[in-house]
Amino acid sequence: MASLITCPHCGSRPKEEFSIRGEVRSRPEPAAPFETWYRYVYVRDNPKGRQKEYWHHVLGCRRWLVVERDTLTHEVYGVTDAAAYRASEVKEAAE
Amino acid sequence: MNGPFTHRHPLDGAISANPGRSENHVTVLPEPMVLSVAALPGEEQAVAATLGGVSATALKAVGPGEWLVVLEKADLSLQRDIAERAGALALVTDQSSGRAVLRLQGPKARAILAKIVPLDLHPEAFAIGQSGNTLFAHVSANVGRIGEDEFEIVLMRSFALFAFQELMEMGLEFRLTAGFAT
Numbered sequence: 001m002a003s004l005i006t007c008p009h010c011g012s013r014p015k016e017e018f019s020i021r022g023e024v025r026s027r028p029e030p031a032a033p034f035e036t037w038y039r040y041v042y043v044r045d046n047p048k049g050r051q052k053e054y055w056h057h058v059l060g061c062r063r064w065l066v067v068e069r070d071t072l073t074h075e076v077y078g079v080t081d082a083a084a085y086r087a088s089e090v091k092e093a094a095e
Numbered sequence: 096m097n098g099p100f101t102h103r104h105p106l107d108g109a110i111s112a113n114p115g116r117s118e119n120h121v122t123v124l125p126e127p128m129v130l131s132v133a134a135l136p137g138e139e140q141a142v143a144a145t146l147g148g149v150s151a152t153a154l155k156a157v158g159p160g161e162w163l164v165v166l167e168k169a170d171l172s173l174q175r176d177i178a179e180r181a182g183a184l185a186l187v188t189d190q191s192s193g194r195a196v197l198r199l200q201g202p203k204a205r206a207i208l209a210k211i212v213p214l215d216l217h218p219e220a221f222a223i224g225q226s227g228n229t230l231f232a233h234v235s236a237n238v239g240r241i242g243e244d245e246f247e248i249v250l251m252r253s254f255a256l257f258a259f260q261e262l263m264e265m266g267l268e269f270r271l272t273a274g275f276a277t
Contacts, residue, residue: 009159010227014213017230059235060228061158081159 003074008081009061021054024066026089048072054082102126104275105195105255114274119201119266121259121273127196128169129249130177131188134160138184145180149173151224152241155249158228160185163237165196165249167276195255198276199262200245203269208246210265212238216246232261 003015023044028036048071055067064082069075080088106123134142139160146154146162155163164177169191178187199208205216212229214221218240226239226247236250236258250258263271 010229012215013229017213059230061161062228063158 005055005065005067005076006079007057007060007063007065008079008084009063010057013057013060017057017059018065019056019058021056021064024052024054024085046071050077055079102192105252106259106275109256109259110273110275115272116274117201117270117272119203119207119269119271120199121262121266121271122198122200122276123259123273124167124196124198125275126168127191127194128164128166128174129190129194129196130164130174131157131190132162132164132177132181132185133188134185142181142185145184146177148176152239152247154224155226155237155239155247157237163190163194163249165247193252194249195252195258197248197250197255197259197262198241198245199248200242201269201271202244203266203271204244204246207262207266207269207271208238211261212236214238216240218243231258234258 004012005015005018006012025040028040050068050070052066052068055065057063057065066080066082066085068077068079070077104123104125110123132142132146142160146164149164153165155165157163164173166173174189181187209216211232214227214229221240223240223242226237228235228237231238231248231250234250234254234257236248236254239247239249241247248258248262259273263273265271
């Protein structure tokens, strides 16, 4: 199992330097129905396979990152700064 | 008469008064100056430009738009200079009494450090002047290369004793010695 995460700011670092927050999901609108909010807060898909997660580089640059990895093999497909990820998401939504 | 806030180094008492000195040695800076510079959003490059006057080995990378300026002794003119030039673009905070600075030097410095930090310390991957926050034993520290066989470790004052003891234990096989800088 590869345990190295390539932080876009710090380079290759072991997973021990990070804290994992969980799956990346987009926040519902404030007025979204109760059921949507309930799913957002409490329900997790927990897929066996590819997933995007929030990782916090606690012992490094202290930035939030979005790590796309395979939960089964821990193959890492990509690491982005969460702010950059969010900006690209907002941009995509606007287009 | 001593006031209630007398300066006391976290490693006072942990280092013998007359330490021997082998070729591998830890120099503890008794009164270093540590400034934290954190750029305001969008000002990262402008702040980096104002720090151009700080020597490469004194400027530590912490994260994007965040640095530590670490000097052996207080340099008030440099501190004023940084505050003046970067003050409007960044938050400049004096961290001197909150951090401890250890300098590890000697032919086995890299071998000793490699047992404690996960960084790739090969000179090609970690050149003189390079630095970063990383895992040091079990705590967070900023580790930088300041010479071919010399590394500087900057960490929270309260972690200093633990980190120091860990470092000395890892250096045992290489007869690592330690003392305050004079």
